[in-house]
Amino acid sequence: KAGVTQTPRYLIKTRGQQVTLSCSPISGHRSVSWYQQTPGQGLQFLFEYFSETQRNKGNFPGRFSGRQFSNSRSEMNVSTLELGDSALYLCASRLAGVNEQFFGPGTRLTVL
Amino acid sequence: AQRVTQPEKLLSVFKGAPVELKCNYSYSGSPELFWYVQYSRQRLQLLLRHISRESIKGFTADLNKGETSFHLKKPFAQEEDSAMYYCALSSGANSKLTFGKGITLSVRP
Numbered sequence: 001k002a003g004v005t006q007t008p009r010y011l012i013k014t015r016g017q018q019v020t021l022s023c024s025p026i027s028g029h030r031s032v033s034w035y036q037q038t039p040g041q042g043l044q045f046l047f048e049y050f051s052e053t054q055r056n057k058g059n060f061p062g063r064f065s066g067r068q069f070s071n072s073r074s075e076m077n078v079s080t081l082e083l084g085d086s087a088l089y090l091c092a093s094r095l096a097g098v099n100e101q102f103f104g105p106g107t108r109l110t111v112l
Numbered sequence: 113a114q115r116v117t118q119p120e121k122l123l124s125v126f127k128g129a130p131v132e133l134k135c136n137y138s139y140s141g142s143p144e145l146f147w148y149v150q151y152s153r154q155r156l157q158l159l160l161r162h163i164s165r166e167s168i169k170g171f172t173a174d175l176n177k178g179e180t181s182f183h184l185k186k187p188f189a190q191e192e193d194s195a196m197y198y199c200a201l202s203s204g205a206n207s208k209l210t211f212g213k214g215i216t217l218s219v220r221p
Contacts, residue, residue, distance in 0.1 A: 003155075033208065043198065043211035056208045090156065092209075099144055099202050101209060103156040 002026065004093050004104035012110045018079040021107045025072050025093030031055075032074040033101065034066060037088040046089075049074055050096065078109075086111045114139040116201050118212035125189050126220050133184040133215050135173075135199030143201045145175055145182040146209070150196040159184075159197070169193070189219045 034046040045058040049068035092101040
């Protein structure tokens, strides 16, 4: 079974731009979560989608948004990028009702 | 609010030495606790979860509700155990994971 995939793997943007990251979950997994990983804050939960609905949301500003499609693929968007948004963005998927999350390799976003 | 604390950032031991990676949590209900590991250039992966009560790669962790701890232990460290380890908490089957800041384990030959 193929693992969680994320595209692109690396991105360089400038302040004020917006960015869209993509995540394809493991086949059959309908839940997709997004996390931000930084050296200072560690892993922080952004949001979770299940069956195209946002089920949980972390404590991030409204510039961070996401969505999920009918095939369970998910995208997250960050608008008006700030230098502090530079991070590794991880996506994780899991089966409904099962608490084991499977992580993707991440997208490394650098904001200049 | 739920919180996970990993008090140390780095633990360096020699091969064959015992290892204990500390994790304390704060949560008023019945949490589910996990240890995740990230080897160099690999993705984050689940190592073990408290409800399984199993040993993975020689590692064990016992949930101590009285001390609100979930320390990860291994009696004899191996060089291949060198990695970043994260303790995480979930409040239910459909809830988010709250991670600690992580600890780097370095096992020297």
